[in-house]
Amino acid sequence: MKRFARISAVSVFSLTVGVGAALAASGPIKIGVQAPITGDYAGEGQGIENGVKLLANEQNAAGGLLGRKIDVVVCDDEGKPAQAAICARKLVNDGVIAVIGTYTSGAALAAAPIYSAANVIQTSDGTSDELTAKGWKTFFRNAPPNSAEAVFTAQYLVKAKHYKRIVVLSDHSSYATGLADSVDKAVKADGGNVVAKDYITAGTQDYSAVLTKLKSANPDVVYFSGYYTDGGLIRAQMEQLGMKAAFVGGDANQNAAFAKIAGPAAKGAIIINIPSPENLPYKEAKKFLADYVKAYGSAPPSIYTFTNADGFRAVIAAIQATKSTDTAKLIPWLHNMKGFQGVTGPFSWDAKGERIGSPMAAFEVQADGSYKTVYPM
Template identity: 35%
Template sequence: MNPSKHPLRLRAPAVLAAVAALWSAGALAQATDVKIGFAAPLTGGQAHYGADFRSGVQMAIDDENATNPTIGGKPVHFVIDAYDDQADPRTGTTVAQKLVDDGVSAVIGHFNSGTSIPAAPIYAKAGIPEIATATAPTYTRQGLPTTFRLVTSDAQQGSVLGEYVVRDLKLKRFAVIDDRTAYGQGVAEEFAKAVKAAGGTVVAQEFTNDKAVDFRSILTHIKAADADAIFYGGADTQAAPMLKQMKTLAIKATLIGPDMMHSDELIKIAGPAADGALASSGGSPLEQMPGGKSYVERYTKRFNKPVELYSPYAYDGTRAVIAAMKKANSTDPHIYLASLKATNMKGVTTNELAYDQYGDLKYGGVTVYKVVNGKWQPLTTVGTK
């Protein structure tokens, strides 16, 4: 045989490979963008929360896109559509409408209860699932079919913390302060109820706002009440100056607050004064999460910064949404919503990620932490799986 007379026969493998490559490239180019909405504070005092939260969503999207996913027999490419809601309820509703208008298939967010609650009806009207870190019980009790929660609610967190500090730490007299946000007020109320039920006494109740930095007037009043501990329902960026002012006023009470350990802001700002402070957090400590070790390694490599804590929950929530789309074989929220409600999967944060009839986590769990020698140390964890 003369090879020169049969060039195509001898080159067929190369030709077929080239054709396959071109087809693959064409298929990839035709992949449909599926928008995953995101909303959280990306500026202001809570920006560190929002940045960590967004990174978890982005990593989940990146992981999924690396598999060249197909839904409904067609290639899809997930993209994040992110907005800064400034932790402001009015801005939150504006952002919610923008995300609906953008045609997102789901929303991971909002971060705060104060933004998540008023945004929820906007998403519900459009049939778009909202998977939020909002912890106020009201968020999932509005009678809307589209609300889901990424972390444990205040009802459980406040009650666990209130019972623990009375029963196990033997504290008896409590002052309660909240920042008047839906989140802060809600968790403070749950804490106060649990303290009373466990046999403790609330000797003072005060409130401030989520922009305040001077708490000396409130603290002076509380000092006269001789409390063993002060509970603050609000953000760590305010709890830190509050703690420093407690020390200046020679108030020896223990500062207690939910979610203060989600970053090191309290320790950074308060310094040595932070030692002894107590906090609760939804879920397990990062190092005890089923997929925690691997997640930390990949996250650190991807973003060159440490995990604060919210990102693993955002990661799991995003993967749950995408898994529901795949199961329903559709990115249309009206179609895949039922699959999302039936979610039962292993995640980074838990061995069984599942939602109850309200959209709350079935196995959220709560961990109580204490600052010891400048570091948050877990004391106890209950309710995880």
């Protein structure tokens, strides 16, 4: 994937409010994709890009939107906040009316105020509760927030599995620390016992020191709130150290690469997330999955290809319903959208941009890397 050319530094304050509404009524309709196309989470970013381009190509083949072609403009934010801000400024200057992305919460927090100032719609997988607490009317979340995931996780750990000695492990990212704190709080609220809480530096590769320390706490389970790139290594190294504790990972561990990184140790690991692609019963999901495999030769890397597809499809539905690309009309429509049939199931967005209607589940990783739902049954 070619990197975008160097651009001049542009202050967020110099962006013209209402850029998203100012697109001329002719020429292509520009929709951005902001994702980590390179870097640690490149697999996720490439899946997001591929999914959006697949849907845009289908729409264009059917005549486009309002008689106009859709142009997908991609910017690689590498999953990093500083690069995310650069991408947001670039995409606004490119004249996009909406942006699908970002993948990480840190990147989303850096980009969201820029999109808000320009009145450009943003749909994102960022799960930090901060994202919908800032009053950004342009922000729409594609997945449940950390607080909702934490409540479900606590139910699984404390009420379903009855673990007595729980360890919470996190990296230092906005997403992971927020989720870890929320899980810690929810577990204690359910009467659970967190015997230790610790942190890793993402990308370190060798986590034996912190795992050895945690092993001395004699945990029943290690809950990890970080990303699959580290989660797979942690699961493998737990087995190497002879740790008998179960492994439960937060939603960012739900990626095909987790099992590849963990190797045989992946079997039996539990991951908490919204239903995985192969477990979605909706005809929209089955069609999207089949079309994706036909176009790219393999299945999407995770559920987040699907959730971002939902973000794109909702924006398209808003344009069709309002017969407009004016974001002043599109944004209220999206906030009032009810029961939209997404590839991940029916959902709505509330006044804060929070997604409503996303059930969660606990999945057990199988020997072949696939997932089996184990809770709720």
